[in-house]
Amino acid sequence: SQKIEQNSEALNIQEGKTATLTCNYTNYSPAYLQWYRQDPGRGPVFLLLIRENEKEKRKERLKVTFDTTLKQSLFHITASQPADSATYLCALDERSNYQLIWGAGTKLIIKP
Amino acid sequence: EAEVAQSPRYKITEKSQAVAFWCDPISGHATLYWYRQILGQGPELLVQFQDESVVDDSQLPKDRFSAERLKGVDSTLKIQPAELGDSAMYLCASSAQTDYTEAFFGQGTRLTVV
Numbered sequence: 001s002q003k004i005e006q007n008s009e010a011l012n013i014q015e016g017k018t019a020t021l022t023c024n025y026t027n028y029s030p031a032y033l034q035w036y037r038q039d040p041g042r043g044p045v046f047l048l049l050i051r052e053n054e055k056e057k058r059k060e061r062l063k064v065t066f067d068t069t070l071k072q073s074l075f076h077i078t079a080s081q082p083a084d085s086a087t088y089l090c091a092l093d094e095r096s097n098y099q100l101i102w103g104a105g106t107k108l109i110i111k112p
Numbered sequence: 113e114a115e116v117a118q119s120p121r122y123k124i125t126e127k128s129q130a131v132a133f134w135c136d137p138i139s140g141h142a143t144l145y146w147y148r149q150i151l152g153q154g155p156e157l158l159v160q161f162q163d164e165s166v167v168d169d170s171q172l173p174k175d176r177f178s179a180e181r182l183k184g185v186d187s188t189l190k191i192q193p194a195e196l197g198d199s200a201m202y203l204c205a206s207s208a209q210t211d212y213t214e215a216f217f218g219q220g221t222r223l224t225v226v
Binding site: 041042044102104 | 219
């Protein structure tokens with residue numbers, strides 16, 4: 001069956017360190033993979049998109065990698081700050097109908 | 113900056129009652145989505161519109177849920193009758209029909225059925 005898996009346990013990181021979140025998928029062939037941030041009680045906010053033919057994408061302190069052989073995307077936040085604490089969701093697009101398929105998200109906690 | 117507007121922000125209703133949610137997408141966005149999100153899970157697509165047409169409503173419980181987007185702009189999602197299991201966050205999102213599908217979300221409606 002088709003699945004998107006993100007770490008269900010919260011990730012605790014010390015301020016200033018790099019946080020790395022994982023998104024694994026099976027039985028999909030995504031054209032794009034996207035990462036969103038969601039704060040409690042709010043809708044997700046788009047962060048980064050990476051295409052199937054791209055290996056890496058960066059935006060300020062954020063970096064996303066995409067390995068279609070491993071069927072995995074890694075999301076990195078460098079020089080992490082307490083304000084980065086949130087739930088991070090990955091979503092993929094199967095190219096067929098502009099529809100995103102979502103992971104359950106990983107809660108990131110940055111400790112001062 | 114353009115935003116997706118949703119109302120109400122919170123709704124408490126008794127089971128078996130009717131409830132409705134409203135969404136106004138970003139101007140010019142042809143695609144509109146309604147999602148349901150249960151705490152600790154990712155958004156689950158209920159219905160997707162392209163302009164005023166339904167593209168996908170395969171996950172919409174049609175015996176009690178209905179959605180419309182009459183003029184291809186704003187949209188309404190209705191539940192009748194509401195059940196306890198419908199308690200969740202209902203999110204509306206929109207996207208421009210470009211070569212990728214970055215979605216812009218509203219603040220959501222937190223529904224509690226008692």
